[in-house]
Amino acid sequence: MTRRKLVAGNWKMNSGPGSDDLRAIDEVANRATVDVALCPPATMIQQVHAIAPNVWIGGQDCHAAKSGAFTGWLSAEMVRNAGAAMVIVGHSERRAFAGETDGDVRGKAEAALRAGLLPIICVGESEQQRASGNHVATVLAQIDASLPAASDERVIVAYEPVWAIGTGRTATPDQAQQAHAFIRDQLTKLFSPEVSAKVRIQYGGSVKPNNAAELMSQADIDGALVGGASLDPRAFSDIVHAARAVHG
Numbered sequence: 001m002t003r004r005k006l007v008a009g010n011w012k013m014n015s016g017p018g019s020d021d022l023r024a025i026d027e028v029a030n031r032a033t034v035d036v037a038l039c040p041p042a043t044m045i046q047q048v049h050a051i052a053p054n055v056w057i058g059g060q061d062c063h064a065a066k067s068g069a070f071t072g073w074l075s076a077e078m079v080r081n082a083g084a085a086m087v088i089v090g091h092s093e094r095r096a097f098a099g100e101t102d103g104d105v106r107g108k109a110e111a112a113l114r115a116g117l118l119p120i121i122c123v124g125e126s127e128q129q130r131a132s133g134n135h136v137a138t139v140l141a142q143i144d145a146s147l148p149a150a151s152d153e154r155v156i157v158a159y160e161p162v163w164a165i166g167t168g169r170t171a172t173p174d175q176a177q178q179a180h181a182f183i184r185d186q187l188t189k190l191f192s193p194e195v196s197a198k199v200r201i202q203y204g205g206s207v208k209p210n211n212a213a214e215l216m217s218q219a220d221i222d223g224a225l226v227g228g229a230s231l232d233p234r235a236f237s238d239i240v241h242a243a244r245a246v247h248g
Helices: 019-031 042-051 076-081 092-097 102-115 127-131 135-146 173-190 193-198 209-216 233-247
Strands: 006-010 035-039 056-059 086-089 118-123 156-159 200-204 223-226
Touching: 006 086, 006 200, 006 233, 019 035, 019 042, 019 233, 035 086, 042 056, 076 102, 086 102, 102 118, 102 135, 118 135, 127 135, 135 173, 156 173, 173 193, 173 200, 173 209, 209 223, 209 233, 223 233
Parallel strands: 006 035, 006 223, 035 056, 056 086, 086 118, 118 156, 156 200, 200 223
Antiparallel strands: none
């Protein structure tokens, strides 16, 4: 089946493009035959949603609980009420710097679904794990423990090899496709062939206009989770155009 491509920009802890550039991205999204999303800092979700109504807005994280004594966190319901339609969970920077476990990520993904958000669940191996040949086992273990316990075709998986995030290094199209293929095979085992065929798997890790089309033309790569290039409105728009050209 043909899965609709999703190009999502993760601004991380950056303010992102200005209003005029956001309106230009919104116009690109309005004309695109693919889904376009931006994940700004939480304080900007409402603002970006108001300026770019044709863009899906995502949060960068959420808490697994609906409410409680969790200073500094936001529940999935709060992220949704701010105007988001999706949320990133389990990004490698959260796993590394905030000590998040696969169990934490699963709780957040389930909270996102409960709140009506699409969770973008990030998985990926380190350079050492790939060099030692443990990258497949590492990613499969993350899939098994990070995805919701119940089958749900609304989940989005983002394969982001840690060694390619912010380094300028990118997995080759063959490397990326191999990883996406074994992820989809694992989804078939965890859920069902029917659900696996509908789940979108994005590639992330130094995605740029000059490599986006070749990556997204692979059979199991259903879009891109874009980091640094999403802060450049022209580069991000070019990646969206690349997805559109591949998607048809």
